[in-house]
Amino acid sequence: MPESRLNLYKQAILRNLHSPDTRPSSLSQSSVNDIASKQLSDLINGTVTRAEGNSCLLLGPRGSGKSRMVECCLNHLSVKPIVIRLCGWIQTTDRHALREIGLQLLQQTGASILTDPEPGASNSTLTGNEETNPFLDRSADLSTSTLPPTSHLHALIPVLLTLDRPIIVILDAFDLFALHPRQSLLYCLFDAVQNCRASSDNQGIAVIGITSRVDTIHLLEKRVKSRFSGRTIRTAPSCDLEQCLALVRAFLQPSIPIDEQTDIDEWNQVWASSVEEFLEDQKTLNIIRETFSVTRDMKALIRIMTGCVLHLKSTRPYLSSATLSASAELQRSRSSNLHLNRLSYPSMCLLIASVHVNTSGQPSFNFEMLFDIFRDQVRASSSAPVQVNGGSIGMAFQDLATAKIFISVMAPSNAAKEFTKYRCSVEREVIKKVIEKSAQTNLKKWLNKAP
Template sequence: MKFDASTNLSGPLPDYLLPCFNAYKHEILKTLHSPSVASSQTESPSINDIAAKQLTDLVDGTVLRAEGNSCLLLGPRGSGKSQMIDACIEKVAFKRPIVLRLSGWVQTTDRHALREIAFQLLQQTGTALLPDTEMHAEAEIDEENPFLEVADHLSGESNLTLPPSHLHALIPILLTLSRPVIVVLDAFDLFALHPRQSLLYCLLDTVQNCRASSENRGIAVVGITSRVDSVQLLEKRVKSRFSGRTIRTAPPGSLQESLAMAKIIMQPSGVCEGDTHKEEWKQWWNEGVQKFLEDNEVATILNETFGLSRDFKIMIRMLTRCVTQLTPNQPNLSLKAVIASAEIQRSRPRRKHLDNLPYPALCLLIASAHADTGGHKSFTFEMLYETYKDQVRALVSAPVQFNGGSIGMMRCPREVLISTFEDLVAVKIFTCTMASPSIIAKQFIKYRCAVDRHDIKGIVEKAGSTNLKKWLNKSQ
């Protein structure tokens, strides 16, 4: 019996389509992990498409023609800068270039950067570039200096920590290697904050001195940053050696562009080659994706998400969660999965443990809601305790009548409330808004409630206490 793709869009799938289902799911998740690959397949070139072509030309010039190049890859966070440089390097992987990756967040000094360069060169070339005799001679001269790091013992091996002065000796050697070198500087602006900018000076000076010849193999320095004034941070001597080439990236500029990229990702090509049921599965899957993206409720959720943030990674995470939940019994993208994914991405998860709070904690939460209504965003324990005592006295004089009987409010000793208050502070439900000097008693330190009134109302209603509900409603 043939599977009717035009009518049966809700599974379960027949067994002969399971190989195509698994292959498509694997390929979609792989593309979602590197979404920049799909952006180049759109009808009109985007900003990232142009940037990718410029970066590819620069890397090709270094790897294929032994040029010396430098550029700055500039764009907001989440615009695909790192994925773009990785894709360009992967295209020239057949030439086996030496790729040195440094991060301004990790290599905070030139000494750390030099150590990382030496380590990565040793891993990729298998040989030490600096003569061992020179290193050992310097170690013997300074072995009495207790403030000099002579050796690190990593994995049972001794690696000499080179001083920053070796920058002028190590960096120029990169031109003499048998393979081209690509240096990727993540958080380029942080390297510009290093004293004297020695690392940047040596790298860019080496790039400037690179000449296409039989001895040189080419070197490229690519800086990655989201700070627009990074070039202005460079010293004059460093800026004069920088090419000034800036390649800009950008996230999708419109919802339609994001949906177009999502459609390309969700409809991969070149999958299930050789499978006799490929066309049947492809027709069924593409119709399901088209119906999913054209659904008005799905479009509303994606539009709201795009209005909050234009970061395409948010949509990627939403689609990833939807795809991972696909099963042979439920093989279609569903509105329910999108709603759950959007809720997780937009807001913090609800505090599930609040539903089981004890009675004294509920009293303190309601008292904090009254303090907020009274114009006191911050409160002390004594303020909450006085509010609680006033409510107890009010109920004693006018108890709640229920089925002919009166219901009074349960009284809690002061010690119990203090202990409960400290527990709420420990789990960050009450957060301190001031320093806690020793001269102030802890019951007079100001706090703020991290749970809003809407959540407090839901917790109290679930508890089912009539007195607590009436007390909370007074704060409206």
């Protein structure tokens, strides 16, 4: 196939994969998501058209269409609201979320937000002055820029109700916001929703949380939960294996404009026959079945297909099971030790201590449990230093928790940090490889003592 024609197909297929329509054709199998879409649409319309204050949690497994459902409902609104999008993976603290809200409001309203309006100003605190705005910091290095204090949330969030357009706040990875200390952001948002009254002064506000964690509501503090409506809209995976194959076939057979090439019909037939041959290959079907059995998230299969399409060349213009297998291997495998080779000595000791705790029948642990095991090992071995290059055991534990190697399994509470329960996200075999590469004989012996 000529390079120019191959590029046309690659561009068209990649467009399909970038914005896929994963809705199944069978109404009976999509009834759950159809009901969820109608409920979400009614909630957003109530905020936009009747100035209501609404909140809900959109709950469903990965790949069930939660984010796409929200965007679809927003695209069909007759009135364009102000949409604030926050993500728990990016706005890791309430202060980062506070700055992001200020930036997005500036982009959509063209005005800054100040906490201290001038005397005689309207109840809206929007102004064009950006120099003294505490919510905006335009430093080149965001990691060192000054963030507004969390206390400003109580000044910023009520301002949302005074704007001249409805507000839609979308909290992606909602469960991560629930893990923030004191949950100040959620408290202020839900309190604003509860205080919203349909009037000429308020245009309405809706807070939509998106998550795949089923116990998210139990993570909310009592004062936050009392202001949350408790409305949960559930979604479900939208296709079975047969529909998955049908979607893959639709992705790989794009419609090429006739005016691009005069003989495009002939090439379409050649490409369609190559796609059918590709999908009838038993190795191809096995890879698709394996992926579908692990996760029903179509995004996983789309990433595999994207890698397969990108490797097409004029000397190898058609899809094959070999390229699909190579692409699947890249998507499924990951670095076994991540950045563990750069861990300090105390950090490696804590990882070994977590292995001992796990093999004793306790999958979760806290700092005190690991410290007791570490202290016993230090007493038994004079070659195990407590501090190396200024790194203490307490700092090492905090570093592992920050790196998500130790993951919290408890909801936020007022309990002391040393008693918060964690679990280790790294497998024992990976820890064993890291210890072996460290060339620490005493650590190898300690790890081998674990049953």
